[in-house]
Amino acid sequence: MADTTTLQSAPAPDEREFSVEARSQWKTVVRRFLRHRPAMISLVVLLLITLFVFLFPIWWKWPYTLRDKTARSQPPSWDHPMGTDELGKDGLGRVMRGTQRSLEIALIASFLITTIGVFIGAIAGYFRGWIDAILMRFTDLVLTIPLLIIVAVVSVGYPQAPWYLIPIILGMFAWTTLARIVRAEFLSLREKEFVEAARAVGARDRRIIFKHILPNLAGPIIVAATLAVAGTMITETALSFLGLGVRAPDVSLGFLIQEGLTAFKTRPWLFWFPSASIVVICLCVNFIGDGLRDAFDPKQNRVKA
Amino acid sequence: MFRFILRRVLVAIPLLFASSILTFVLVTNIGTPKKIEDALARPNASQAQIDSLRRQFGIDKGPVERYVDWFTNFIKGDWGKNYNGLEIRPLMWDAMQVTIRLLIVATVVSVLLGVLVGVLSAIRQYTVFDYLMTFMAFTFFSIPAAVLAGFLKEWGAIKMNPWLREPSMSTPLIIMISLFGLLCGYLVMKSRLKFEREKPLSKYLIGAAAGLGIAVGGIFVFNFVWGGEVFRKGNPKPLIPTVGQTTPGFDGSFIEGLQDSFWHMLLPSTALILIGFAGYSRYMRASMLDVMSSDYVRTARAKGISERRVTTLHGVRNALIPLVTIVALDFGALLSGAIITETIFGWSGMGRFFTEALTQRDPRSLLAFVMITAVSVVIFNLIADIVYAQLDPRIRIG
Numbered sequence: 001m002a003d004t005t006t007l008q009s010a011p012a013p014d015e016r017e018f019s020v021e022a023r024s025q026w027k028t029v030v031r032r033f034l035r036h037r038p039a040m041i042s043l044v045v046l047l048l049i050t051l052f053v054f055l056f057p058i059w060w061k062w063p064y065t066l067r068d069k070t071a072r073s074q075p076p077s078w079d080h081p082m083g084t085d086e087l088g089k090d091g092l093g094r095v096m097r098g099t100q101r102s103l104e105i106a107l108i109a110s111f112l113i114t115t116i117g118v119f120i121g122a123i124a125g126y127f128r129g130w131i132d133a134i135l136m137r138f139t140d141l142v143l144t145i146p147l148l149i150i151v152a153v154v155s156v157g158y159p160q161a162p163w164y165l166i167p168i169i170l171g172m173f174a175w176t177t178l179a180r181i182v183r184a185e186f187l188s189l190r191e192k193e194f195v196e197a198a199r200a201v202g203a204r205d206r207r208i209i210f211k212h213i214l215p216n217l218a219g220p221i222i223v224a225a226t227l228a229v230a231g232t233m234i235t236e237t238a239l240s241f242l243g244l245g246v247r248a249p250d251v252s253l254g255f256l257i258q259e260g261l262t263a264f265k266t267r268p269w270l271f272w273f274p275s276a277s278i279v280v281i282c283l284c285v286n287f288i289g290d291g292l293r294d295a296f297d298p299k300q301n302r303v304k305a
Numbered sequence: 306m307f308r309f310i311l312r313r314v315l316v317a318i319p320l321l322f323a324s325s326i327l328t329f330v331l332v333t334n335i336g337t338p339k340k341i342e343d344a345l346a347r348p349n350a351s352q353a354q355i356d357s358l359r360r361q362f363g364i365d366k367g368p369v370e371r372y373v374d375w376f377t378n379f380i381k382g383d384w385g386k387n388y389n390g391l392e393i394r395p396l397m398w399d400a401m402q403v404t405i406r407l408l409i410v411a412t413v414v415s416v417l418l419g420v421l422v423g424v425l426s427a428i429r430q431y432t433v434f435d436y437l438m439t440f441m442a443f444t445f446f447s448i449p450a451a452v453l454a455g456f457l458k459e460w461g462a463i464k465m466n467p468w469l470r471e472p473s474m475s476t477p478l479i480i481m482i483s484l485f486g487l488l489c490g491y492l493v494m495k496s497r498l499k500f501e502r503e504k505p506l507s508k509y510l511i512g513a514a515a516g517l518g519i520a521v522g523g524i525f526v527f528n529f530v531w532g533g534e535v536f537r538k539g540n541p542k543p544l545i546p547t548v549g550q551t552t553p554g555f556d557g558s559f560i561e562g563l564q565d566s567f568w569h570m571l572l573p574s575t576a577l578i579l580i581g582f583a584g585y586s587r588y589m590r591a592s593m594l595d596v597m598s599s600d601y602v603r604t605a606r607a608k609g610i611s612e613r614r615v616t617t618l619h620g621v622r623n624a625l626i627p628l629v630t631i632v633a634l635d636f637g638a639l640l641s642g643a644i645i646t647e648t649i650f651g652w653s654g655m656g657r658f659f660t661e662a663l664t665q666r667d668p669r670s671l672l673a674f675v676m677i678t679a680v681s682v683v684i685f686n687l688i689a690d691i692v693y694a695q696l697d698p699r700i701r702i703g
Contacts (some may be wrong), residue, residue, distance in 0.1 A: 261649070
């Protein structure tokens with residue numbers, strides 16, 4: 001009986017032929033991304049870590065600044081799962097707080113990098129001529145000084161800076177690569193027929209840039225923004241290592257790693273946990289970026305032999 | 306070609322000039338040097354003292370005058386004195402020699418390794434080897450230099466040295482290494498056989514046996530050569546040093562000096578090599594895949610050229626071209642990595658120069674340092690442009 005009902009409910013062959021829905025580009029991209037196993041695993045892990053570090057501190061008994069005088073320099077135990085430092089501050093509380101800060105720094109910086117990079121690249125590539133020349137020479141100029149060095153020299157002038165100045169400084173100097181990518185794409189896309197058509201019906205420059213050309217670049221921009229998150233976290237670590245990251249009592253992962261390095265012999269756990277945290281997060285972000293790149297890349301089917 | 310080079314050089318000169326202005330603007334904003342701050346904090350600081358200190362740091366004039374002063378002197382080769390009153394140029398020169406040695410070793414090894422692994426991953430795409438190398442590259446890509454160098458210092462030297470002096474292996478460890486060898490051999494054979502039609506069991510067994518043989522042979526060699534008196538005899542100091550680029554006050558023959566440098570360089574360069582290798586192998590893999598799916602490779606195959614010749618002569622040669630630019634552009638990142646690594650391993654190179662200048666907020670040292678990095682970045686890009694144009698003639702026309 002059950003068999004007959006299922007048979008009846010199945011659509012007739014000819015009906016099915018016409019009910020096949022055309023896949024939009026975005027649906028294809030999402031489908032490809034969902035099938036990218038490393039990227040999906042990374043996405044889940046990253047979301048879990050983010051939820052954990054932002055929510056768990058509400059219930060956790062040791063705030064990151066509290067000094068437990070009965071437990072100084074303790075190795076990991078049930079009471080302090082990530083040990084304590086020489087003042088009795090809880091490792092887990094500090095790692096959670098540091099991960100929060102590092103994620104915030106990375107997200108703000110990545111947002112700034114993407115915005116500035118897209119803006120400068122789009123204007124240079126779309127208008128060409130002297131605007132392009134000026135903007136690209138400026139990009140070349142910023143690229144002459146390695147990112148870490150330029151950022152370190154700028155931040156040394158603000159010893160009392162609040163933490164959000166770090167991502168702002170990072171964003172101010174790290175947009176160069178993305179600007180170059182966006183410009184190159186704009187240079188080729190602005191000559192395409194659909195842009196000519198848009199111009200023929202009287203679309204303004206702003207509309208052409210944002211509504212007609214930019215959506216075509218969603219792939220490379222999203223990938224670059226994702227990878228910038230990992231890149232910024234690593235640069236932040238280097239900056240903290242030079243003593244120019246967030247200031248105590250605030251902590252970031254880079255700050256904790258730097259602290260852990262100074263007492264590696266006696267309290268190695270203070271190095272291991274923040275290091276593991278940053279490596280896992282960056283690994284996840286990089287895999288997600290890779291998955292996105294594969295999902296957006298139309299050439300992918302050809303290469304996969 | 307000559308016109309091309311000339312044009313590039315003519316672009317580079319104004320760029321460097323603009324870069325010197327940017328450098329100057331950045332360095333004028335570093336705040337008061339630490340020495341002046343300390344002097345101001347002293348209760349009995351007189352205005353005359355502060356003024357003389359400001360003159361010593363060269364920050365007693367207007368910005369434009371200071372810039373012209375600094376720039377003309379810098380070009381002439383007079384880079385001024387640092388916060389301690391030492392001439393900056395010889396200091397910088399010494400620091401550069403130390404760092405450049407590290408950078409050259411790290412670049413050469415990581416490029417070679419990256420090219421090899423990238424090519425193999427590309428021609429064996431989607432095999433176990435490819436996935437393994439991809440995962441490794443992503444991991445090293447995600448490790449901050451400070452973490453990697455700190456890890457290597459602790460586990461590659463401080464924990465390793467006592468063990469090297471008295472090496473021994475427990476039975477479970479030997480069994481584990483043997484099993485690992487077995488697995489490796491099996492996986493290698495499996496990925497090799499992926500494209501072959503016949504898959505006899507004997508081939509898998511041969512691979513596994515080879516892996517086991519290598520592992521057991523390694524342990525054997527280890528126990529009888531390394532475990533013997535070779536490294537312990539007459540060697541009171543730790544084998545793998547963790548501080549400095551040479552043993553202080555080292556006095557020995559040329560060969561011994563070379564050995565000394567080698568052991569000092571081993572871990573810092575390993576850190577840089579692993580980070581660099583991660584990037585290069587990915588680029589090389591992508592570039593190789595691109596080339597191998599191009600029309601001229603198909604033509605070469607259609608002509609009946611053997612697959613080996615196609616991959617080496619048509620594939621690898623062309624896939625290497627984009628890497629030239631990548632290596633040059635990576636110089637900045639590599640230098641940043643070197644600054645961190647050198648600081649962790651206590652080298653007195655550019656890393657120490659920079660961190661000292663930063664903590665002292667010493668304007669002249671920072672100016673010299675940033676300017677030198679800018680000059681080297683521009684020179685590297687220039688070289689990359691020229692080499693690229695030499696390898697790919699299409700560029701010269703543009």
